[in-house]
Amino acid sequence: MLRTSLKPLYLTARRIFLRAFIHPGSCPDIPGSPDSMLLILDRRLGDVSLAIPVIRTLRQAHSTARLGMVASGNLHGLLQWACSPDMLFDYSDAPRIVQTKWEIAIDLTTDYHLEPARLASRTGAPVRIGYDIGGRGRYFNLPVPFDPAIHTQKLYARVLTLFGIDFRAETLPHATNRKPAAVAIHPGAHHPTQQWPPEYFAELIRRIHAGGEPVIVIGADSERKLVERIVELAGPGAKAVITRDVMDFVATLRDSDLLICNNSGPLHLAGLLGVPALSFMGPTVKSRWWPVDPSAVVLRRDELPCIGCNLGYCKIQTHDCMRLIKPDEAYAAYLRCVKMPR
Secondary structure (H helix, E strand, O other), X not given: OXXXXXXXXXXXXXXXXXXXXXOOOOOOOOOOOOOEEEEEOOOOHHHHHHHHHHHHHHHHHOOOOEEEEEOOHHHHHHHHHHHOOOEEEOHHHHXXXXXXXXXXXXXXXXXXXXXXXXXXXXXXXXXXXXXXXOOHHHHOOEEEEOOOOOOHHHHHHHHHHHOOOOOOOOOOHHHOOOOOOOEEEEOOOOOHHHOOOHHHHHHHHHHHHHOOOOEEEEEXXXXXXXXXXXXXXXXXXXXXXXXXXXXXXXXXXXXXXXXXXXXXXXXXXXXXXXXOEEEEEOOOOXXXXXXXXXXXXXEEOOOOOOOOOOOOOOOOOOOHHHHOOOHHHHHHHHHHHHHOOO
């Protein structure tokens, strides 16, 4: 809580310091046919899932450029499958990254951390592009204005305008002709405040299973305890599926006819794959993280004065933004989802 309250003061002081001591230099014109581009991505699945259509658009426009990408190692399989980069790096590969020649370096991270911006600067690329958040724009000679009210995918797409490229939103071509197998439920989230209560998930599973629909509860190994707890609470109507890696998760999700989840990475992965979704949104900022699929159903308590607080803890200690979304309301939303034309 103290860290959250001090953050604005820290960012203001940092902005003043960087403006005084970091000088990005002038930016040459962006080459019409760049020979190499490095993209530095956010660390989370949701951010990367929203960035992939933007990356694919850039890749199609400059198909001959050598494309390198920096991302969390657990997401490399997804990026290789979706974007076909020539080189994939983890964040720990900084020495190898800066020893490689890049004509353009693009930092797509939309957080205030300086490490990705410094890495883009250290590449020595003639053109360095990134978002100006808390003074980190000083590491780029082509900073992009950051607007927290803009959806994350639209914010990524702003980079394309610098190249004169129109963004074409798409789902992955491999996501068609799926064979529906079950309703998939992913109960995890980055912060506990983003999670619908486990007992609510269990009640919803019982209602869905009573209607004859098979249900799987999916998660990574780090979410095993939560997944198994919900399956135990739900009784015989659910099966636990612990995925080995991100591509195993993709395969499981593509074989599902609906995803029910919190506002987390799998929700945005479902949008990328063309899988219908029903989600619960509480402290998450609506303007930035609403699902991109226009048919997606979102349950949110808009009437609460604290809704969208964007905090990892509940400052009123009630978790009303999630607890007031009852299983009855969720089941009614589920019925609407299954009646939608596919």
